[in-house]
Amino acid sequence: MKNCYEPFPMHIERVVVETTDATLKSFELTFDRKEDCAEFFEKYNPGQFCQLSIFGKGEAPIGIASAAWEGNFVRFTVQKMGKFTSAIHAMRAGDPIGMRGPLGNGFPLGDWKGLHLLVIGGGCAFSTLYAMTKHILHPSHRAEYGEITALYGTRNSGLCLYKPVIEEWHNRDDMVVHQAIDVPEENWKYHVGFVPAVLEEIAPSPRNTVAVLCGPPAMTKFTLPVLTKLAFPPERIYTSLEKRMKCGVGHCGRCNIGHKYVCKDGPVFTLKELQELPNEI
Amino acid sequence: MPTKWISRKDLKKLPDQWLKQYDVYAPIQNGHELAFQLVKESAQIVWDVPSNPRYPAKSLFLPQSEVLMSYDGILHSVEKVERPKVLFGLHPCDARAIRLLDHALVDEQNPDEYWKSKRQSTIIVSTACISPDESCFCTAVGGSPFNTADSDALIVEVEDEFCVYVLTEKGGVLFSKLPDAEDAQREKVEKLTKKVEAGMPKAFPKKKLHDNLLASFETDFWKEVSQSCLGCGVCTFLCPSCFCFDIADETVRKERVRNWDSCMFRTYSLEASGHNPRPTKMERTRQRVMHKFVYWVDLVGEIGCTGCGRCVKYCPVNIDIRAIAQDALHREFEGMKK
Known part of the structure; x- marks a missing residue:
């Protein structure tokens, strides 16, 4: 039986503390079975x-933060928030995980x-954009864009x-890389201000x-109108959504917006697609 | 496919024959109520089911709690060989719901094998609903008390005898020895069908209902409709076409299980950040109704409510999905497509 609910057995190969406050860590996972x-x-x-x-803590949907060419591992950047993410934050290299x-x-x-490509990211939602950008920057793909x-x-x-x-x-x-922080800091060489303002x-x-836009809901909400103002048509604006999910394959019912399931039909949607769905993000 | 005829006396003996080869599930008395349960002998079966048993027949394919995997350092799928089964005595509304749930749970890429294996091993023999309850409204949502579309066989009681519509080869196996119905007998069934259907509510205009509800999405209509809702979830738990589930770990038993869940619960869509796309009972009631009358229509072209009436009958504060639909049909919502 091919069971869509059965996780692959994996091990944590490497843990990277990403931020100075240690609320975000990256976990690189390797496969137990070829x-x-x-x-x-x-x-x-x-x-x-x-x-x-993690058995006993359940499951959590996390975006993939690595490109395939990086090697036979899968990277996830996780913010410590609830039960599951606190449990994974306590794990170390060598620990098993599903x-x-x-x-x-x-x-x-x-x-x-x-x-x-215009890639716009905010906070920890940058992870899948990072994977995508890395993929495109690879010498075998770069010329295609x-x-x-x-x-x-x-x-x-x-x-x-x-x-x-x-x-x-x-x-x-x-x-071209533009980086921005919300408030000024000493020795900061790049932009200061919120993403929508910097974009403008x-x-x-x-x-x-x-x-392509991925960020916290507030950033997305205020950035979309700027893109529209800059004359990006809705079918050329992409964003990735998050929802509470359980099954991840469109069966458990939880992550729908209208008749679409974020897990199965998304998480990537164009602004045009979202405009055609009920306003329930 | 043939139409057969059988006396009451002979029909009552049939399940005992099936029991030699099949597990038979049928309505039996369970305390104060009827429930679809495993039958040991024909005599247990309640033949005259005046209204739907409280729990819908979906529970036999998507149990309220089901072990998916066991844990011994890694998670292993629980593989169970399903015995051949006959599910007998459900009404066409429940049979229709089971077919609808095939859409929700079995897709090409990631079929739910737990659902699929139980479905494949089961022969569905429905009984026509000759005296629908006052909470019944299958005809309003695209069904009929005599619907033959979703079963392997349908049994209709006529003047103390029974007509058996064999609808699939799978269903035919159970009734192969019966004589074919005569023309006069068939006519009796057709007459009865017309008579019962005539007493049932008219079909909702599907497209208009769909469009009106969509137009109502951001209006106070939903505040009104949901005002008395207690969020108990009984409407969704007893709904034959609701399928939402939660996946949870039972650490003492070392099992990963799935349990029925409900969009009527606050924590159902609550995210770790604290954000909740459906923060109040207004959004949650809206989701339940929109899912049945809008999203199912968008996905498969038919209403996802089968009119079994359970949510109407068991709601502790008398919220009536028929009334919500009627109300939405007769209102003008701003920006509504004319």
């Missing part, structure tokens, strides 16, 4: 998520070939994820460009 690894990477598309599973996935649709990277402009905002510099890699991105000549300031062109 066949599970093959099955995962055959299906994986950036923007998808997995259900992480994982189901990849789940959901992911970003339609095939449709975006030949287009410029146009210019890449990234805007990444965090409350302060300490809360920025993946610091060494983002530092490298600043030095690349094939992408840098005013990227919508010409042949796809905008």
Whole structure:
């Protein structure tokens, strides 16, 4: 029986404390069984998520933060919030854990070939955008896309994820990175202000460009109108949603918006698709 | 497919024959109420079921609590070989709900094997609902007390005898030895069908109801409708087409189980951040009604309520989904598609 509720047995290979306040950690998971690894990477598309599973604590849906080319592991960046995420934050390299996935649709990277990309992230929701950007920056994919402009905002510099890699991105000549923090800090070289304001300031062109947006609900709410003002059409604006989920495969009923399930039909939707659904995000 | 005829006396003996090969589930007396349960002998079966048993027949395929996996350091699927079963004596509304739930639980990519294996091993023999309850409204939502669409066989009681509509090959196996119904007998059934259906409510205009409800989404209509709701969830637990479940770990038993859940509960959609897309009973009542009359229609083209009347009958504060639908049909909501 192929059971869609049965997690792959995995182990935590590495734990990275991402932020100075240690509320965000990245966990790199490796597969206990070769066949599970093959099955995962055959299906994986950036923007998808997995259900992480700790027996006794249940499961939680977490976005995938690694690109396939990085190796035979899967990275998840987790904010310590509730029962499950507190439990995983207490885990260390070598600990066993379960994982189901990849789940959901992911970003339609095939449709975006030949287009410029505007990547907008806020806080910990940057994780799947990080995976997507890494995927595209790989030498075998980079030429398929146009210019890449990234805007990444965090409350302060300490809360920025993946610091060494983002530092490298600043030095690349094939992408432009805008970083922003909410309030001024000493020695901060980049923007100060909320993401919507910074976006308005840098005013990227919508010409042949796809905008991909992932952030906390407040940021999304105020950034979407700026994109519209900049003349990005709703079918070229993509965002990834979060909902409470249990099964992750469209059976348990919980994550619907109208007749769509965020787990199965999403988590990635265009603004156009969302405009056609009831307002219940 | 053939139409057969059988006397009451002979019909009552049939389940004993089935029991040699099948597990038979049928309405039996369980304390003060009827319930679909495993039958040991024909004599236990309650033949005249005046109204639907409190728990719908879905419980046999999606039990209220079901072990999915056991844990011994990793989680292992619990694999159970399903015995061949006959589910007997449910009304067409419950049979329709089971077919609707196939859409919800069995998709090509990730079929729910627990549901699927129980479905495949079961022959569904419904009985026509010849004296519908006052809370029944199957005809308003696309069904009929004599609906043959969703069962393997349908039995209709006519003047103390029974007509058996064999509807699938699977169903035919149980009735192969019976004589075919004669024309005069068939006519009697058709007459009875017309008579009972005539006393039932008219079909809701599906499209208009769908559009009106969508237009009502952000209006105070839902505040009004949900005002008396206690959030007890009985409407969803007893609904034959509700399927929401929670997955939970039983650490003492070392099992991962799924339990029925309800969109009428506050914690159902509550997120770890504290955000809740359905924070009050208004949004939750709206979800229940919209799911049945809008989202199911969008997904499979038919209303997801089967009109069994349980939510109407058992609601402790008399919230009536028929009345909500009627009300929504007769109101003008702002921005409504004309």
